[in-house]
Amino acid sequence: MDTAIRVLVVDDSNFYAQLVADTLATDYDMETLTGNDAREGLDLLETSEVDCVVTDYQMPELDGIEFLEAARERGFEQPFILLTGTGSETVASEAVAAGVTHYFQKDEGDQQFEKLANQIDNAVEQRRTERKYELLVDNSPDLIAQVNADGEFVMTNEAMADSFDATPGALTGTSLFDLMPEEIAAERLEVGREVIETGETRRFEDGYDGQYFHNVFVPVDLPGERETFQVIARDITDRKETEIELKETVEKLEESNAQLEQFAYVASHDLQEPLRMVSSYMQLLERQYADELDDDAQEFIEYAVDGADRMKQMINDLLQYSRVDTRGGDFEETDFEAVFEQARDNLQVAIAESDAEITRDSLPTVVCDESQMVMLLQNFVSNAIKYCDEGSPRVHVSAERDGDEYVFGVSDNGIGIPEDQLDEVFRIFGRLHGKDEYSGTGIGLAMCQKIVDRHEGDVWVESEVGEGSTFYFSLPAGGVADD
Structure with a gap:
């Protein structure tokens, strides 16, 4: 060159x-x-x-x-x-x-x-x-200008001139008050004069006519030009509109959550009252007219009472599901080995009755909602015990670091899940078996999915019919400490 x-x-x-x-x-x-x-x-x-x-x-x-x-x-x-x-x-x-x-x-x-x-x-x-x-300056997409203490343009780049449908030469000597609303012009000039006086850069956002700007006002320290300041304005309209849309979405979501919680409250109180009446009157009917009812009538009463009980359980489970986000606890450093022990203690009766063996590897400390982690692990282990038809249930909990997250696994020796139904198990009320085969409402794994989603992780299952299943879930490893 x-x-x-x-x-x-x-x-x-x-x-x-x-x-x-x-x-x-x-x-x-x-x-x-x-x-x-x-x-x-x-x-x-x-x-x-x-x-x-x-x-x-x-x-x-x-x-x-x-x-x-x-x-x-x-x-x-x-x-x-x-x-x-x-x-x-x-x-x-x-x-x-x-x-x-x-x-x-x-x-x-x-x-x-x-x-x-x-x-x-x-x-x-x-x-x-x-x-x-x-x-x-001329090739910058930012709007750049030099403005004096009277609010008049000393120079501008092409982008600034284009924003006012003018040329740089035509803008020279034009006042801020000629080009934008008086309130905005006055605020910008006030900041500009402060920059000239203090010699310190100022950053702020403003907007008018549906446009939004991130502004940087810089003092100009050149001979003969010390009474001017430089304006660097970036059009952030797209970002601001996205923020506004996001805020509106969050507000709608909060309103929806409030409505959902109100529904859950109604479901847990008002909807259960008729069920209690059905169950009570069926039982009363059975006691008072037991001698007059034949076997078919007795069976019908049992069906009605069982249906009411199952409906009550579904309502309670739905209530618990709806409160995963709204009633969750704080995220704190949690020893996952303590989570394992608590979940196992909660399942003592089921473990003893099934002669289940529940084991684990060394588990890390993770920042999470401890109570929800207990619920999560308890659901996986409970399902592993329930869906084991031959021999004693064998359940093993593991964890390993994978980049910026921990991946936990809950493996069992149960009946397994057909490949075409692996995603179905996490759907709310998604049951793969009839109520006569296995008890439950079909909401437990959907709740596990919701808990993991709240923790910004993923959940999935690998399984083979007759060989057992392994349910995996991941949790972010940021801010954690290994045991």
Whole structure:
């Protein structure tokens, strides 16, 4: 990549112009070309690549400052260095006001060209840095502007101008109050003035007309521009709309959960009263008219009482299912070996009656709702005992680390589950067997699914008919400590 500095030297003295050009090329490795007046200099700017212009002040037709002004009118932004043999404070002041990068008198001393070369190096490097910044700003999707303490735009990038259906040039000098609601403009200007005064960056969000912005206001610490601040605004409308939709969804979900809990309350109280009446009157009928009822009538009464009891159990299970999310406990560091022991203690009678053997591996400590973990493990172990037809139930609980989660397994030697019904077992009231074969409401594994979902884990089963099943569930390992 060519990084050599290309310098245009313009002087009505052909000798001096060539001397400067040759010295810069020979001693300072710059590429040079020369012109003898401002008109020729303008033509060379049109046809050649130029990084910096070194021009004499006193020239026929157009002097050096007029040359600079003409170049700026044509859109040339290269730094200009003004040389003069008879300078004055008036000329120096005029040169600075016109935008001359450097100004000094011609000197016969040995340091003249070294000083000139250094000034060219510094000016070109500064301009190249400014150009890179301008390209970065202009190509940024963010809305960027420089605003003064009166709320007027000093400069803007294309994105900012496009947001107001304008060009950067058209926005210059326009007030914030001309472009946005007065309240928003006043708030932004207040923050901008605070940034100017304190020199500290401010970040905040605002919005109007259905659009939302994340704003960064930065103090500008440049000579002559300290009373301005830079605005970097990012359109976050899509994100904000998503947040609003999410908030509305959460509110609807909370309302739905409240309704569900209200339903559960009704189910646990009001719906059970008729069931108690059915069961009580059936039993009363049986006691008072036992001698008058034949075997069919006795059987019908047993069916009615059994149906009422099963309905009561289903309602209680549904109530418990509905409260997994709304009545869950806090997540705390929980020793899963203690969870195992508690679940096994709760099943002492079933274990003793079936002569079941319940074993475990070393289990970790996990951040979870301990009471729900006991319920989860108890359901898996209870099912393993229930669905074992031959011999004594053998149940084993294991756990191993898998990346950022723990995977637990509850293995049994039961009847197994057909492959096409593996997903069905987790459906609420999803029973694979008739009530005469195995007791239960079919809600236990659905509750396990709901508990694991609350803990942001997964649950699944692997099984083979006649060989037993292994129910797996995963829990996030973040914030846990191994035993």
